[in-house]
Structure formats: structure tokens, C-alpha cells
Amino acid sequence: MTPSDRRVDGLRNAIDPPAVELININKRFGSVQANRNVSLSIAPATIHGIVGENGAGKSTLMSILFGFYQANSGEIRVNGKTTRIRTTEEAIRAGIGMVHQHFMLVDSFTVLENVVLGAESGRLLKESLSTARQTLDLLESKYGLEVNVDTLVGDLPVGLQQRVEILKALYREAQILILDEPTGVLTPQESEQLFNILLGLRDRGVTVILITHKLREIMAITDTVTVMRGGEVVAHRTTSQTSEPELAELMVGRKVLLRVEKGISQPGSVVLDVREVETIDQRGVKRLHNVSFNVRSGEIVGIAGVSGNGQSELLEVLAGIRTVTAGRISLNGKPLIDQFNPRDAGQVRGLGVGHVPEDRLRMGLVRSFEAMESSILGIHSDRRFNAMVFMKLDAVLENCRHKMEAFDVRPRNPHLVTVNFSGGNQQKLVLAREMDEKPGLLLVGQPTRGVDIGAIEFIHKEIVAMRDAGRAVLLVSVELEEIMSLADRILVMFDGHIVGEVTASHASEQELGLMMANAATPASAIRS
Amino acid sequence: MSATRYEVPGWIGTVLVPTINICLAFLVSGLIIVVIGEDPWQALDLLISGAFGSQEAVGYTLYYTTNLIFTGLAVAVAFHAGLFNIGAEGQAYIGGLGVALVCLAGDANLPTFIIIPLCMVAAALFGAAWAFLPGYLQATRGSHIVITTIMFNFIASAVMVYLLVNVLIKPGQMAPETRTFAEVAWVPFLHEVLAPVGIKLARSPLNLSLALALLCCVVVWAFVWRTRWGYAIRTVGQNETAAVYAGINPKRCIVLAMTISGGLAGLVAMNEILGVQHRLLIDFVAGYGFTGIAVALMGRNHPFGIVLAALLFGALYQGGAELAFEIPTITRDMVVVIQGLVILFCGALEFMVKPRVESMYRWAHRTGTGS
Numbered sequence: 001m002t003p004s005d006r007r008v009d010g011l012r013n014a015i016d017p018p019a020v021e022l023i024n025i026n027k028r029f030g031s032v033q034a035n036r037n038v039s040l041s042i043a044p045a046t047i048h049g050i051v052g053e054n055g056a057g058k059s060t061l062m063s064i065l066f067g068f069y070q071a072n073s074g075e076i077r078v079n080g081k082t083t084r085i086r087t088t089e090e091a092i093r094a095g096i097g098m099v100h101q102h103f104m105l106v107d108s109f110t111v112l113e114n115v116v117l118g119a120e121s122g123r124l125l126k127e128s129l130s131t132a133r134q135t136l137d138l139l140e141s142k143y144g145l146e147v148n149v150d151t152l153v154g155d156l157p158v159g160l161q162q163r164v165e166i167l168k169a170l171y172r173e174a175q176i177l178i179l180d181e182p183t184g185v186l187t188p189q190e191s192e193q194l195f196n197i198l199l200g201l202r203d204r205g206v207t208v209i210l211i212t213h214k215l216r217e218i219m220a221i222t223d224t225v226t227v228m229r230g231g232e233v234v235a236h237r238t239t240s241q242t243s244e245p246e247l248a249e250l251m252v253g254r255k256v257l258l259r260v261e262k263g264i265s266q267p268g269s270v271v272l273d274v275r276e277v278e279t280i281d282q283r284g285v286k287r288l289h290n291v292s293f294n295v296r297s298g299e300i301v302g303i304a305g306v307s308g309n310g311q312s313e314l315l316e317v318l319a320g321i322r323t324v325t326a327g328r329i330s331l332n333g334k335p336l337i338d339q340f341n342p343r344d345a346g347q348v349r350g351l352g353v354g355h356v357p358e359d360r361l362r363m364g365l366v367r368s369f370e371a372m373e374s375s376i377l378g379i380h381s382d383r384r385f386n387a388m389v390f391m392k393l394d395a396v397l398e399n400c401r402h403k404m405e406a407f408d409v410r411p412r413n414p415h416l417v418t419v420n421f422s423g424g425n426q427q428k429l430v431l432a433r434e435m436d437e438k439p440g441l442l443l444v445g446q447p448t449r450g451v452d453i454g455a456i457e458f459i460h461k462e463i464v465a466m467r468d469a470g471r472a473v474l475l476v477s478v479e480l481e482e483i484m485s486l487a488d489r490i491l492v493m494f495d496g497h498i499v500g501e502v503t504a505s506h507a508s509e510q511e512l513g514l515m516m517a518n519a520a521t522p523a524s525a526i527r528s
Numbered sequence: 529m530s531a532t533r534y535e536v537p538g539w540i541g542t543v544l545v546p547t548i549n550i551c552l553a554f555l556v557s558g559l560i561i562v563v564i565g566e567d568p569w570q571a572l573d574l575l576i577s578g579a580f581g582s583q584e585a586v587g588y589t590l591y592y593t594t595n596l597i598f599t600g601l602a603v604a605v606a607f608h609a610g611l612f613n614i615g616a617e618g619q620a621y622i623g624g625l626g627v628a629l630v631c632l633a634g635d636a637n638l639p640t641f642i643i644i645p646l647c648m649v650a651a652a653l654f655g656a657a658w659a660f661l662p663g664y665l666q667a668t669r670g671s672h673i674v675i676t677t678i679m680f681n682f683i684a685s686a687v688m689v690y691l692l693v694n695v696l697i698k699p700g701q702m703a704p705e706t707r708t709f710a711e712v713a714w715v716p717f718l719h720e721v722l723a724p725v726g727i728k729l730a731r732s733p734l735n736l737s738l739a740l741a742l743l744c745c746v747v748v749w750a751f752v753w754r755t756r757w758g759y760a761i762r763t764v765g766q767n768e769t770a771a772v773y774a775g776i777n778p779k780r781c782i783v784l785a786m787t788i789s790g791g792l793a794g795l796v797a798m799n800e801i802l803g804v805q806h807r808l809l810i811d812f813v814a815g816y817g818f819t820g821i822a823v824a825l826m827g828r829n830h831p832f833g834i835v836l837a838a839l840l841f842g843a844l845y846q847g848g849a850e851l852a853f854e855i856p857t858i859t860r861d862m863v864v865v866i867q868g869l870v871i872l873f874c875g876a877l878e879f880m881v882k883p884r885v886e887s888m889y890r891w892a893h894r895t896g897t898g899s
Contacts, residue, residue: 321772346775355773363773366766377763378774381756390754 017080019044019176019207020065020096025074029362034060035071036231042224046080047198049239052228053251053452055422058211061228062178065209066098067091078176097169098178102352104162107154112136113166114153115171132171139170144200158306159190165451166197170206170257177201178209183217187306188513190478195221213453215244219237227251240369252453262464265488267296270333271441271472272318277327279317289496292329295441300463300473302487302504304480306516307343310496311476312358315445318474319355320348349378354434358445358476364417371416373398375433381426403432408458424455431459441472448482460486494518536886542833546826546874546881550840552881553873557866566855578850585850587732589716593835593842594734594799597741599820600838601748602793604829606659606673608752609766609785615662615677616793617817618684619655623794625688626654627801628696628706628808635710643713647802648740648795655794656787657686662758663786667779673786681817692810705809714802737799744792745831751788761785793817821873839872844870 018041028036035057042048052058060327063069065076067088076083078094087090088107091098102163105114112129115136120128121408136149146154147163156164162182169177178197183191197206198221210222218225219239227235227250235250261357272295279288288310295301316322320343328338331351337343348357357363365374376385385396400414407428409421427447434442444463463486467473477483483490490507492500492515500515558568569880579589599616600741606613630650634643634880662676692704715736719729752758764781800812819841826840827833 023669173783210832320775344775344777345773349775357773363769366763366770368766369762377770380759380763386756390750391756391759393754408580 016044018042021077023075025061025064025071027071031246033231035043038115038233039232040226040236042207044207044208045202045205047202047210047221049210049212049222049225050228051212051215051218051225051251052495056228057231058228061178062180062211066096066178079449092172095173095175097172097174098164099165099169099182101181101184103165105153105161105164108152110150111154112149114164115168119172120478132237132449135171136167139167141410143197143204145197158185159193162194180211183214185307187516188509189517215247219484229253235485248453256338260460260464260485265299265467267299268470269297270294271297271331272328272474275328277317277329279313279322280325287496288317291498293491293498295472295474297472298467298470298485299488300467302483302490303476303493304483304490304512304516305493307478309493315358315443315476318443319353320345352440354437354439354442356430356434356444356447358431360426365426367419368423369418370415371418371429372396374418375400375403375429379437403436407432423479424451426449431462435462435466439471442466444473445476446478491514530774534898536889540885540889541882545885548881549873550870553869557869561864562668566857571851571855571858574851574854575847579847582731584732585846587730588735589842590738591733592845593728593798594738594741595816596819596823596838596841597745598792598796599816600823600827600834601744601831601839602789603820604786604834605748605792605826606789607824607829608765609761609781611782611785613659613675613677613786613789613883615659615680615874616672616820617813618681619658619793620813620817621684621688622658623651623655624797624801624812626650626794627797631709631713635713638849640712643788644715648798651794651797652791657790659786659790660783663783667782689810698807700813706807708807713802714806715798731828733804735799735803737803740795740798745835749831826874
């Protein structure tokens, strides 16, 4: 089916009442207006995208539709009928289903048990399970959603777990399916499969609402799209009549560079050399297998891979947080860490390694600290900030002001508690702290996770600037686009192995995707 | 939504809300007093005048306050490292042992200016040692600090009973107490210190340990908020993963925080043993270690708040004792009920009042500025 056919299908139903209609929805949290006079209408059996930056109000809006929150004012109509949705049960009864970004599944239950959970039909579990089994068989064949219903959910790959989430919604007879950032944890191939499923659902009359910040997905799969900014709807578009640059501009409110502008890298001497490194976690599982690579000064080496394939462990090993169980790591030709000579994170940082951790609130910042306190985490014992006994708070404050200025952290208030900054500004604070020390090697994990487009642009520029200043950068990201546009050399990790290396200029998304799924060994790949 | 929350000024959370909570606690206490057939206004009057009505009353109140500042600070320091030290009781008790050993050995031939600092060091060291062990076990073995410190309270109690009954008891008496220490080792009473300069105070157990307690408040404040070690401890308490990321050794911080905590608890002995009793006796800690937990919680683990909370509980101790004495139907247990209600409203039910007060402030603010 061609894209134009799809859209004709979408229009076919235009005479029916809209599947979902939101009229003048307002929602306040305290003094923050999360949704302001939001109105939108979604035709039945279409795929409707909702895009916007973090904090644009798209998740709040969907939470109102699914009964997590109640709007302060406004009206919800489902299939033309005004409907009150005060709880998720009422939403489900109205035929609405939701697939969350983080799956709501019990790992130790089978697929069947997970689907039935909360929707048991009788008093006896056995009866429920046998009726559910029949219904699931029907659903699976109808929508092409094959999953072995007797497998434990924990044993399924992420793509199939998501399928279980969709089945759960369909089992509850959802005719309107909301998906919140569904591709965040998927490989490109898995995403492709998901899109096929969604198209199949639409063709069988299901209305799909897709929340995402990836414009490419919007362009690829949706029929219509709503752009939100600052809690308001700024535009409705028919997907065929818009473009990525237009949507990006609508989201941010100004023109945005989608590609990173950078020159050709000029790699110098080897800064980081990793040889046959392995690590075993507390449960005795080997997380890194025989990992070897190097990073030169003046280049960005990107590590691509589906989340959970050893990238996080690799970063932690290099930063001195996780212990090495075999192999050796050297920095500027000198031994840094090996099995018998561990170094802690403080010592590694002292040798000129900056580390922007993957999860800023879990590792890189302390929520309850003032910005100025968070801005010296890791360098708090430095002479600049300490006299014999007491800390030089003036110096800390001055340093924080300087960092906020240099990295445009807003609001510029060193006394504001860390958690009260937006995600992008928290991230800038971490980057400022790590980059300001002018490290010879910068480890960066997920630099733009949960960060607004405007800030992404800024952060990418800064990372490239680090490279151009002759520093070595190791970048880990699950966003393939980010890796492809930033890195000069790309390594792909799968199951703790480095399964391939490609020069960024020669990389194709297709090829990388196959490597990420460990399905291909390209000619250029180095098996380790 | 990650948008910045609307800022409510600090005094609402630190002054207004606790005041409302205390008033609510007294209101409910008043209702209970009505139920048992007494006049709540008279009870309140007795409580307040019992705590603050005379120089002697104030002296007693401040004497109780001194103990509670020490134990409150102890609990707070551990709390900043994310540890719930239930063992201030036992640490104070063992601190008393340190003081007694120094005095028994040296009060015959050491001058005041040596023996008192020596006692202070011994009190802190013994208390610190008693907290070091659970801290070490927590850091290296993962033994939960709540469990181990509770157990250490019992061990301290048993050890002290054994020592007092069998070893340290003054020969020829029945009471399990040491002999009275020589006067050189006594921490001077405030009324005695001030008498020579012409200030006449009524006799009370209030002694110079109060000054030591207030000094400790300043030191603890400076340590926690103005040094890199305090910074490290707070980081461990708030986010251990971030601490490891920053190159901070959480084990070392846990042990350090517990040791300091125990040292502060041990100083209770300065007030209780050297200041008032002048001999070591069974169960001299009498629950100050446990009340210290409430003091630290109410004082938000900040020395200034701890002084205020210690004063409140000190006043409840002293005023409550007077109240129980004056009105026989209001027993000591009834006074404990009032203390319990204060803890309940200020600690457990804090979030009942706070959001409402804050939204009222916001509402008033919005209508006031018309924004």
C-alpha cells in the first residue's frame, strides 16, 4: 500500500464522527499551565502524531485522555459522544488503550498472565486464562501480532514486550490506541516492524495516537499531526503537506539546524586505549567481552547499540566506577586501569577524564542540592574551592555563575535546587561541569536524552567544539541519528561485544541497524 | 511536568507550618484533657508556667534542652549521610562510662582544666566508638544501621549494668552507682558561675554544658555545610550513585558520619554526669537518645531548628512534670501523650497542613498582585 492510498483511507472515514475530540482542554499544576485551550480532533482509523518538546504538554494531554489526570476544564468526546474520563478504568471502558514508554509488565509472568492481569473474567484464574488464550489467538491472527503466549515476559526481547503491551490494550477492546514514545528502546528494524503493526491496526479500524519527538517517524507513518509548544497547540497539519524542517520550526518556535555542522576530523595521537577489557557484574554476568578499541585526540568515537548491550557498563568501567575483571586501559600511553590496579572515579577524573553520565539525575547530579553544589560534584575537593578546612563558597558561586553563563543554563540562579531546572538545563549544567575542566578525554553518555531540540543543537555544537580543540571524545547514545551526525568513527555494541566498526562518512542506517541486531557482519566490521 | 515549581518563601515551611502544627497538637491535647474532665486552659497555663514561669523552671527547661541538643545533633549528622541512628541512647550511655573512668582514675590528682577536657574527649570517644561499630558493619557488611544501633542500645545497657553492679559500684552500698566524683571534675552550675559577677540565679541543674551544646551546633553547621567532608556526607546521603561517580567513598563517609554522631551523643554525659549527677548511675540517659530522633526530625536536621525543637521538648519535659504534679488526674503518661501528639503533627502529619498553607499563600499572592 502506498502512502497516498493510506491517506485516502484516512479520508474515507472523514464523514464519521471523530474517534477522539478534545475541546478546550485546560490543565494546571499549581501555577504551571500544562495545557491551555487544547483542542484537537482525530478521525477514526487514522494514525495521528503529536509532537512537541519536553514539557510541551503532550504527555499531560494523553494522561488526561487516559484518565490519569482530570482536566480543569474542557470536554472529551469519544466517537462523537461526550465522555467523562476520571479514571483509567473509565478510559478503558471508553475503548482507549495506552502503551507506556516504560512497559507496565510483570517480568516473571507469562505473556498470557500479563495480558489477563487486571482484566480477569471470573473468580477462577484458570477460566480467565483459557478464555484469554482463545481471544489472544484471534487477536494475534487478526492483527499479525505473533507472540508465544506461554513465554515469560522477562525472556522476550524489548520489541516483543512492546507487542504484549499492544495486545493488552487490544484484549481490553481498545479502539483507540495511544503510544508514548514507542521507539525509544527499539532498533531501527524493530521500529519498522512496529510501524507495520500500527498500519495494520489502522487498516482494521483502530485509531492510533503516536506521541514522539522523532520527526522522521511522524513523516513516515502518520496521516495527520498536531504540534504542541508550551502547553498549547501551535499547528495541525496533514502529514503529506508538511516537512520535517517546518515541524521542527513549529515545535521550537524558531528555525533549527537538524544536522550538526562540523568539519573533517583531524585525529592525533591515541588518548584512550582499551585492550581486551571484560567486566562481570554483581550477579556474576559478564557484561563486557573482550572489548578493544582506541580513541584519538581530535576525534569523536560513537558507540551505537540498542540500550542494554554493554554501553553503560563500558562507560562506567572507563570512568572508574565499575571494576575491570580482565584486560587493561591506558590513557595517553600510560596504564590507567587494569584488573590489579583499579582506580576510583575521583582518581580517573584527576587524570583528565571528564564523564557526562547517561542518567543525569541518577548519577550526575544531586536532586536536592543547589545548582552551585551540583556544579562542583566530583571536583568538590579541588584546591580552587577549598581552604584548609572550609570550602570557599565565593569561589564555588563564582564558578557556577561562569558555567551557567558559558552554557546558557536557565534560569541563571546558582541557588535554585537542581531538580527544579528543566531536563535540558540540568544536562547543560553537567556538561558545563565536565567540559569546563578541559579534560583530555571526555566520556559522554546519552548527551541529549530528554532534552529539548533547542538545547540539543547547543549540546551538539559544544561536543564538536571539544573535538576541534583537540580532545578525545567517546560518545554513547541509543539515538542512531545522533551517533551518525556527531561521530567520526562508529563502533557497534551487541551483548557486550564490539561487533563492528565503520567510518561515519560511510555508514548507512540500514547497515548499522543490522549490526545493532547482530544480524550482519559488514566487510568493514572488525570481529572481536 | 518538569516545569519549575512556583516558589513559596522559606519562612512558610520553616516557621508558619511548624507553628500551626504545634497549635493543632495542643488543640487535640486540649480536647483529651477536656475528655478526662479537667480544664485545658488551666493545664496549658500550668504547662507554660511550669516550663518558663520562674528562674528555676527556666533552668530546668534549659537543662533538659541541653541533653536534647546533643542527641538531636547526633541523629541529624547521621541523617545527612542517609543513616537513621536509633542508637544515640546507647552511645550516650557508653559516653558516661568514658567520663566515669577518667574521673575514677584521675579526680584525686588532676586539676579542673585538665580533667574536664579529658572527660569531654573520653565522652566523645566512647560514644563515637559505640557508633563506629554499627557504622562499620553497615559500610562493609551491609548490616542495617537501624537494626544494629537498636541492638547496640541493649548491649550498652547490659554492659553498663554489669559494670555498675560488679565493677564500678562504690563498695559498701546497695545502689549500683559509682562513688561521687571529686568536685574538681564537676562542670560548674550556671548559678554558681554567675554568682561572683553579681548575677543571682535560682538553683537549677543548668550548667555550662549548655554552652558546649550551643558550640556543637555551630561546629556541626560548619562541618555539614561548609566543608568538603560535609559535602561528601550529604552527597552520600542524598544520592549514593552520584557519590561514587564523584569519586567519594561512601563507606568512609558512612563510618565518619556515624562516628561523629556517636561522639555528639556521648557528650550527653557531660551535662548529665559531670554537670548534675556527679556520679555514674544506671539508666542516666532516660530516653534522651530516643527523643533526640524527634528533635532532629522536627528541627529538619539543621542545628538552628534542633535548638528550637530541643527547647520545645525541654519545655514539655519540665512543664509536663509540673503539670503532672499539680493535677493528679493528668499523669506522666498523659504528658507523654502530649509529646506524642506534637511528634505526630510535626513529623508524620506535616504534609497534611503544608500543601494547604502553600496553596493558600499562592492564592493570596495571586489575588494580591493580580497576576
